[in-house]
Amino acid sequence: MSDLSGGRRDTLRAEQIGMIFQQFNLLPFGSVLDNIVLPLRFAPERRGRVGDPKVEARALCEALGIPDVLEMKASALSVGQQQRVAVARAMIGRPPIIIADEPTSALDETSQAAFLDLLFDQVGQHGTALVMVSHDPRLSDRFDRVLRMEDIVQLERQDA
Amino acid sequence: MILRLALGSLAARALTVSMTVLAIALSVALFLGVEKVRTGAKASFADTIYGTDLIVGARTGSVQLLLYSVFRIGNATNNVSWETYQDIAERPEVAWIVPISLGDSHRQFRVMGTTLEFFEHYKFRQGRGLEVADGALMADLFDTVIGADVAQALGYTVGDPIVVAHGIASFTEHEDQPFRVSGILEKTGTPVDRTVIVSMEAIEAIHVDWQNGAQVPGQSTPADVLRQMTLTPKAVTAALVGVESRLQTFGLQRAINQYPEEPVMAVLPGVALQELWAIVGVAETALLGVSAMVVVTALIGMMATIFSSLNERRREMAIFRAMGARPRTVMGLLVLEAVVTAAVGALIGILLLYLGLIIAQPVIDSAYGLWLPIEAPSLRELWVLLGVIAASAIVSMVPAIRAYRLSLADGMMVRT
Structure with missing residues (x-):
């Protein structure tokens, strides 16, 4: 993959990977709908899997429990709502891989569990691989495979 | 999106x-x-002078003639005799001719002797004419019409007396024959704003008692006597000429330039203005x-x-x-x-x-x-x-x- 040109890497990232960031990174001035469908703009294949982007975005929002926010500005949402919008943005067009970077760090324990339920539910429905980074070892039970950062670092040190 | x-x-x-x-x-x-x-x-x-077809003066450079006759900068080296002026005025091509007599000053402003036709024929900026803002044009021999800048700089109003100095930057004044401001012109943006205008006769009148550039001691003709005299100018500094038909401009110019009795020249204002602009550009x-x-x-x-x-x-x-x-x-x-x-x-x-x-x-x-x-x-x-x-x-x-x-x-x- 590291041999690919910059442009090909961009396309690959757009087509294959949905990203959920620690700070969600929504465009605050855009509407929720625009934020959710933004990845489709750069990924024709994902765009092709979606019939009507607006309908798809609404369906995702309903599934994620935020049915009424489509027309709102992203900056007007609560943290929990923003997080769900970030998930919807990552899920739209069903990319094969979702990378989530500490998506639960901003949530208390109860909300964390509820959010993970939602996330796993969606990932399970679409058969998507979820790669998630977390500081919280309690979440590890829910994943098929767990890599500890310390182990990777040690491996690299042995290599060197 | x-x-x-x-x-x-x-x-x-x-x-x-x-x-x-x-x-x-x-x-x-x-x-x-x-x-x-x-x-x-x-x-x-470029619009300083408009509608004038030729400027006539003693033989010199065209830019210099333009400078002293229109912009009142510098001095004429020679005058044009009254006889020559008459000869040119009588030519059939000439529709109108306005004499200009320069040489005296008031404070830092030039005094220009001319006729009432000047106000009629001097045009600027696409044919705009001179307008009197206050008062009227000269009626008496010792009446003067002043430009807007003169009035503003010296604080003159209609009816104020003016003493004209002999020559430019001179200490000898024509004290015995004071003028009266009869009118003040509208601002034009041309050198007329900085000019004190009197009649040709007045220029003669104030020099009646002068010989060789100095006043004859003890001699002072009273104003009323001067008003009775026939004051024919001996010379003019320059003249603005309008032709009957534009086509005759070059013919008249050639005729004036080849005038046998006196070295005179005629220039086209537009051409001279361009030459001047090339310098001040x-x-x-x-x-x-x-x-x-x-x-x-x-x-x-x-x-x-x-x-x-x-x-x-x-x-x-x-x-x-x-x-x-x-x-x-x-x-x-x-x-x-x-x-x-x-x-x-x-x-x-x-x-x-x-x-x-x-x-x-x-x-x-x-x-x-x-x-x-x-x-x-x-x-x-x-x-x-x-x-x-x-x-x-x-x-x-x-x-x-x-x-x-x-x-x-x-x-x-x-x-x-």
């Missing part, structure tokens, strides 16, 4: 963006304003330089604001990149924003200019006699506007390339 997001982004940064737009608008307005003043000054200069070049500096400063200012706006947009650009947008798209967004900003700025700049012109035009005209025409932007000005927009696109490439090279991680860490 990308466009909608780009516009949303612009709207979200409305304050910063409007500052940039304002800066560009002011620069554009300033540049176009300087251009207007430059072309206006040139046009006003350095000022125009200087203004052109100022214009160029204004534009360069504006572009640098624009680059600075675009650069700083890039900082605000780094996170946004990183999000676009993370979503799979190509660097090309990100660069396009930045360049598009710069071009839109510059275009809006240029447009507002033009509006500002015309608004300013509408307000300032009468003020500048009456204060400086500088006429700034309100007309559609010239092709040259449009090119400059296009240049500003193109330059904004080029300038924005620098931050755009920077945005491209800043890695995703860098942008993501910036907190909004």
Whole structure:
């Protein structure tokens, strides 16, 4: 993959990977709908899997429990709502891989569990691989495979 | 949708963006304003004398004749005799002829002897004539009509007495024959504003008791006696001539230049004005330089604001990149924003200019006699506007390339 040109890497990232960031990174001035469908703009294949982007975005929002926010500005949402919008943005067009970077760090324990339920539910429905980074070892039970950062670092040190 | 997001982004940064737009608008307005003043000054200069076909004077350089007869700068080396003047006046091609007699002064202003026809035939700026703002034209031998600058600088009103000095920058004055201000002219922006106008006869009258450039001691003819005398001028300094038909101009010019009895010459005012402009045109070049500096400063200012706006947009650009947008798209967004900003700025700049012109035009005209025409932007000005927009696109490439090279991680860490 590291041999690919910059442009090909961009396309690959757009087509294959949905990203959920620690700070969600929504465009605050855009509407929720625009934020959710933004990845489709750069990924024709994902765009092709979606019939009507607006309908798809609404369906995702309903599934994620935020049915009424489509027309709102992203900056007007609560943290929990923003997080769900970030998930919807990552899920739209069903990319094969979702990378989530500490998506639960901003949530208390109860909300964390509820959010993970939602996330796993969606990932399970679409058969998507979820790669998630977390500081919280309690979440590890829910994943098929767990890599500890310390182990990777040690491996690299042995290599060197 | 990308466009909608780009516009949303612009709207979200409305304050910063409007500052940039304002800066560009002011620069554009300033540049176009300087251009207007430059072309206006040139046009006003070229319009100093209008409708006069020939200027006649003693044989000298055409620029010099123009300088002393129209601009009242410098002195005539020779006069034209009254007989020669009469000969020229009687030629069939001549529709009208106005004599001008120079040589005396009042304070720092020149005194010009002429006839009442001067007020009728002297035109400037596309045929505008002289208007009396206050009082009336000369009726008495010792009446004088003064230009707007003379009245303003010396605080004269109608009825005030004036003592004319003999020669220029001289201490001998024609104290025994004081004049009276009978009228004050409207501001014209021409040298007439700085002229004290008296009749040809008056010039003769004040010199009756003078011989060889000095007053004969103890001799002073009373004003009433002078009024009774027949005062025929001995000579004129120059004459403005209008021909019956434009086609005869060159024939008459040749005839005057070859006048056998006295070395006289005739020049076309337009040609002489152009020759003169070639000399004083350095000022125009200087203004052109100022214009160029204004534009360069504006572009640098624009680059600075675009650069700083890039900082605000780094996170946004990183999000676009993370979503799979190509660097090309990100660069396009930045360049598009710069071009839109510059275009809006240029447009507002033009509006500002015309608004300013509408307000300032009468003020500048009456204060400086500088006429700034309100007309559609010239092709040259449009090119400059296009240049500003193109330059904004080029300038924005620098931050755009920077945005491209800043890695995703860098942008993501910036907190909004």
